[in-house]
Amino acid sequence: MKKLLARRLARLLCVKSIVTLALTAVFAALALRGAVSQDFMTIYSVIVAFYFGTQIKEGTNGDA
Numbered sequence: 001m002k003k004l005l006a007r008r009l010a011r012l013l014c015v016k017s018i019v020t021l022a023l024t025a026v027f028a029a030l031a032l033r034g035a036v037s038q039d040f041m042t043i044y045s046v047i048v049a050f051y052f053g054t055q056i057k058e059g060t061n062g063d064a
Contacts (some may be wrong), residue, residue, distance in 0.1 A: 020051045
């Protein structure tokens with residue numbers, strides 16, 4: 001159990017996770033202000049889809 005938690009924490013600290021979390025924070029701030037543009041929404045959707053797509057691929061290889 002501890003190894004699984006340590007592995008998940010290490011994965012959370014990788015660059016793509018940090019970028020995705022930072023972008024999500026920016027999205028939340030813009031959404032609260034009501035200032036989310038269509039361009040930002042498109043970029044955000046692509047990045048989040050890429051992040052979760054790679055997470056699913058890693059999970060099917062037995063790395064999860």
